[in-house]
Amino acid sequence: MRAAPSSTRLAVTAALLSFAAGAGDAFAFVELGGVFTANMTGSLVLSGLTGRPGYGALVAGAATALAAFLAAVYAASRAAPKGPGPRWGRIRAVLVAVVVLDLAVLVLKSVSPAPGTALRLLTLAASAAAMGSQTAAARRAAGGSGVTTTFVTGTLTSLAQDAADGSSRHAAVRVGAAVMLLLGALTASGAMAVDARLGPAVAAAGTTVALLALPRRAHRTGSPDP
Numbered sequence: 001m002r003a004a005p006s007s008t009r010l011a012v013t014a015a016l017l018s019f020a021a022g023a024g025d026a027f028a029f030v031e032l033g034g035v036f037t038a039n040m041t042g043s044l045v046l047s048g049l050t051g052r053p054g055y056g057a058l059v060a061g062a063a064t065a066l067a068a069f070l071a072a073v074y075a076a077s078r079a080a081p082k083g084p085g086p087r088w089g090r091i092r093a094v095l096v097a098v099v100v101l102d103l104a105v106l107v108l109k110s111v112s113p114a115p116g117t118a119l120r121l122l123t124l125a126a127s128a129a130a131m132g133s134q135t136a137a138a139r140r141a142a143g144g145s146g147v148t149t150t151f152v153t154g155t156l157t158s159l160a161q162d163a164a165d166g167s168s169r170h171a172a173v174r175v176g177a178a179v180m181l182l183l184g185a186l187t188a189s190g191a192m193a194v195d196a197r198l199g200p201a202v203a204a205a206g207t208t209v210a211l212l213a214l215p216r217r218a219h220r221t222g223s224p225d226p
Contacts, residue, residue, distance in 0.1 A: 010141060011173040012213040017095075017138050017149040018177040020206030021131060022184025024102065025150075027199025028065070028127050030192060031109065032120055035061035038131035038150035040069055057117070061124050068125040072132030080140045087140070088215050094137040095211050101130035102204035109197050127200070134207065141214070152178045 021038045028037040035058065036042040043062040052058060076097070080090035108115070108123040115123060131150050138149040148155050159174040184206060191198035 007173075009213050009215050011176060013141065013210050014138065014149055014173050015176040015180040016206050016210035016213060017134055018152075018180040019184035019187070020098075020102075020203045020210065021134060021150040022181040022186075023188035023199060023206060024105075024127055024131055024184075024203040026185040026188040027105070027192065027196075027203065028124065030189070031196050031199060032124050032127065033057055033061045035065050035124060037065045037069065037124060037128040038135070040066055041151065041153070060117075061121065064121045064124050065128040068128035069132035069135075072129040073136045076133040076136035077140070080137060082140070091137045091140050092211060092214055094133050095207055095214070098130045098134045098137070098207050099204050099211070101126050101133065102200045102207065105130070105200040106197050106204070109200065113196065130203070149177055149181075152181055 025036050025038040028035055033054070034046065036046075043065055046052070047059050047062045049055070049058075076094045079097075080087055080094050104126045105123055108119060108126060112119055135148065135150045142148075155174045155177055159171060162169060162171065184202065188199045188202045191202050
């Protein structure tokens with residue numbers, strides 16, 4: 001019989017993943033051509049601004065980010081499939097892959113501080129793949145809380161709708177996710193003022209700490225999940 005994981009641990013995990021997503025998105029927007037790699041809605045809207053300078057490069061970046069994000073969501077969802085309850089071992093493995101991808105972004109940025117088109121698109125793809133994988137893992141872990149960690153429109157909508165219905169369930173974790181997304185962006189922004197490579201480093205650090213907070217057991221018997 002499955003035991004309900006600590007709601008506190010899940011809230012902390014969601015907050016830390018939101019922090020990491022804010023950092024990753026801030027880095028991508030500032031350093032990779034004004035494209036988001038977590039907030040696909042934002043990138044699609046930016047792609048409609050035809051009068052923006054460098055519009056062709058913007059569209060190429062947004063298309064690359066979208067393709068990598070969706071492919072990563074699919075792959076991560078297959079790696080951590082639905083079950084009677086969250087499969088923490090599988091979710092943890094996906095988050096380890098997110099850290100690896102964030103570190104790959106750091107390495108790619110180190111190769112060339114001012115990358116050409118090909119390297120910029122490769123870095124965008126790695127960043128978007130990290131955000132897509134994280135999104136899939138967070139949704140598998142969140143259950144029915146309505147919390148997303150790479151964008152907050154849905155989270156805030158769930159918060160407002162539940163408030164209208166007289167329910168405060170999951171309110172704290174939803175507010176925490178939104179606040180931590182902002183704090184992640186602020187932290188990465190400040191770090192990038194020192195060294196641009198610190199943006200993905202902040203994202204990797206946030207996800208690493210989230211891994212430590214993630215529940216480790218799925219069964220009352222104490223056996224680790226597959």
